[in-house]
Amino acid sequence: MTIENSLLQKMRQDAVDIFNEGLGAVDPKICVHRCCRLKNNVLKVNNKAYNLDKFERIIVLGAGKAGASMACAVEEILQDRITAGIVIVKYNHIENLKRIAIVEAGHPVPDTNGVAGAEKLLKMARQADDKTLVICLISGGGSALMTLPAHGITLENKQKTTKILLGCGATIHEINTIRKHLSRIKGGLLAQTVYPAPMICLVLSDVVGNDLDIIASGPAVADKGTFGQCLEIIETYGIKDHLPKTVLQHFKKGSKNLIPETLKQGDPVFENVFHTTIASNINALLSAEKKARQLGYHTQILSSMIEGETTDVADVHTAIAREILATGHPLKPPACILSGGETTVTIKGKGKGKGGRNQEFALASAIRIKDLEHIVILSAGTDGTDGPTDAAGAVADHTTIQRAVALDLKPELFLEENNAYPFFDRISDLFKTGATNTNVMDLRIMLIR
Structure with missing residues (x-):
C-alpha cells in the first residue's frame, strides 16, 4: 500500500469513527x-x-x-x-x-x-x-x-399520498402538516x-x-x-392531479370547517x-466534533439545521472543501467540517432510481471533488436507513469517480436518475450500520488534508 493510499484509508476510518461517536451521543x-x-x-x-x-x-x-x-x-x-x-x-x-x-x-x-x-x-x-x-x-x-387514517380515508389513500409527498421535494414540515390532517x-x-x-x-x-x-x-x-395550508402545499408542488380524490375532498371540506381541525x-x-x-442532531454533532479533535483535525460545525435540495447542499459543502485547500479558510488542514439536518431529493425521470438523500449527497459531492486529493466525505442517516435502502449512506473521496469510470459507470447519469445506491454498491462504498434504534436526522462529515 502506498503512503497516499494509507492516508486515504486512515481518513476513511476516521470518518467512520467520528460518525460512530456522534451516534453514541444520541443512544436513546x-x-x-x-x-x-x-x-x-x-x-x-x-x-x-x-x-x-x-x-x-x-x-x-x-x-x-x-x-x-x-x-x-x-x-x-x-x-x-x-x-x-x-x-x-x-x-x-x-x-x-x-x-x-x-x-x-x-x-x-x-x-x-x-x-x-x-x-x-x-x-x-x-x-x-x-x-x-x-x-x-x-x-x-x-x-x-x-x-x-381519518374517517373516509383508506390506508391505500395514505400510502399513495405519502409516496407522492416523499418524491416531490416537500420538507418534513410540509409533509407532516398533511399527515396530521389525515x-x-x-x-x-x-x-x-x-x-x-x-x-x-x-x-x-x-x-x-x-x-x-x-x-x-x-x-x-x-x-x-391548517387544512388550508395543506391545500397550499399541494398547489406549491403541483401534485393536485396525482393525489387520491378522497384526500383532496377531505382537505377541501376541512378548509370549509365541515371537518374538525x-x-x-x-x-x-x-x-x-x-x-x-x-x-437532537446538535448533540450528535458536538460529540462527533470532540472525536474529530482527538484525531487531530481542526473542526467546524456548519449547522444542525441544514435543509434544501441535496445536490445544492453538496455544492456548498464541496465549495468549502475547495476553499480550505486553496486558502486555509475557514480552517487550515487537516480539517473536519460537520453538518446535520435533513435535505430533500426531488425525484426526477421515471422515479425508478434507488437511493436516499445521503447517498445522493455523496454522489453529487464525489463528482465535484474528482480533481481534488485528500478529501473524504461520509454522509449517513443516524437511524441506519437512507431512503428505502439497507444502507445508512455512502462514503466518497477523490478516487470514487475514477473507480466508477473504470467499471464503465456514468456517475452523472446515476445522479440524474436518483440511482445512487447501485452506483455505490458497484464500487463497494455503501455505508451500512444496520438498525441503530435512534434517529436525529443525518450527519455529514467532510475531512480535508
Whole structure:
C-alpha cells in the first residue's frame, strides 16, 4: 500500500469513527436515563417531579424508530410499576421488553401493521384517567408508524399520498402538516384521548428546529397547521392531479370547517402534558466534533439545521472543501467540517432510481471533488436507513469517480436518475450500520488534508 493510499484509508476510518461517536451521543437509553430519575417513588423528569404514590396505573405509549430503546430505558427505571404499554417501531428496530408490547410496522410508507398498532395504542390510551400517569415516547418515524387514517380515508389513500409527498421535494414540515390532517391520532389527538391523565412526553428529535408539533406529527402537541395550508402545499408542488380524490375532498371540506381541525394552542387537553426533548442532531454533532479533535483535525460545525435540495447542499459543502485547500479558510488542514439536518431529493425521470438523500449527497459531492486529493466525505442517516435502502449512506473521496469510470459507470447519469445506491454498491462504498434504534436526522462529515 502506498503512503497516499494509507492516508486515504486512515481518513476513511476516521470518518467512520467520528460518525460512530456522534451516534453514541444520541443512544436513546442513555438519553432517557440522563433526564429521568426515580428516588423514593418520585419520578423526576428534568426539573419536573411526579409522586408515583398518587397514581394507580402507569401506561407507556410510543411510536418511532427509537421507541423500543426508549421503552427499554423506561422499563429499567420504573420496572414493575408499569401497568401496560405499547410502542410502534420500524421492522427490526426492537429490544427485549418485559412489560411494554412492541408492534413492528412499515416506514416510510405506512402499512397494515401500523394501522393495527395505532388502533391498539389508542384503545390503551382511552383507558387512562386522572389516576393514570401516561408516558409517551416519541421519535422520528412516528408519523408513518403510528398510522390511523381519518374517517373516509383508506390506508391505500395514505400510502399513495405519502409516496407522492416523499418524491416531490416537500420538507418534513410540509409533509407532516398533511399527515396530521389525515389522521385520527396526530395533531394533538392522542393528548385529547388520554385527557385528563397527566402525560410525560419524552422526545428524540429528527426535525430541523426540534419543532414538537412536527416530530412524529405531534400526537400530543397543539398543531400550528391548517387544512388550508395543506391545500397550499399541494398547489406549491403541483401534485393536485396525482393525489387520491378522497384526500383532496377531505382537505377541501376541512378548509370549509365541515371537518374538525386539529387541536390548537390553548386547548385544555394540553394543560397536563409535559414535553422534554432528550436529544437532537446538535448533540450528535458536538460529540462527533470532540472525536474529530482527538484525531487531530481542526473542526467546524456548519449547522444542525441544514435543509434544501441535496445536490445544492453538496455544492456548498464541496465549495468549502475547495476553499480550505486553496486558502486555509475557514480552517487550515487537516480539517473536519460537520453538518446535520435533513435535505430533500426531488425525484426526477421515471422515479425508478434507488437511493436516499445521503447517498445522493455523496454522489453529487464525489463528482465535484474528482480533481481534488485528500478529501473524504461520509454522509449517513443516524437511524441506519437512507431512503428505502439497507444502507445508512455512502462514503466518497477523490478516487470514487475514477473507480466508477473504470467499471464503465456514468456517475452523472446515476445522479440524474436518483440511482445512487447501485452506483455505490458497484464500487463497494455503501455505508451500512444496520438498525441503530435512534434517529436525529443525518450527519455529514467532510475531512480535508
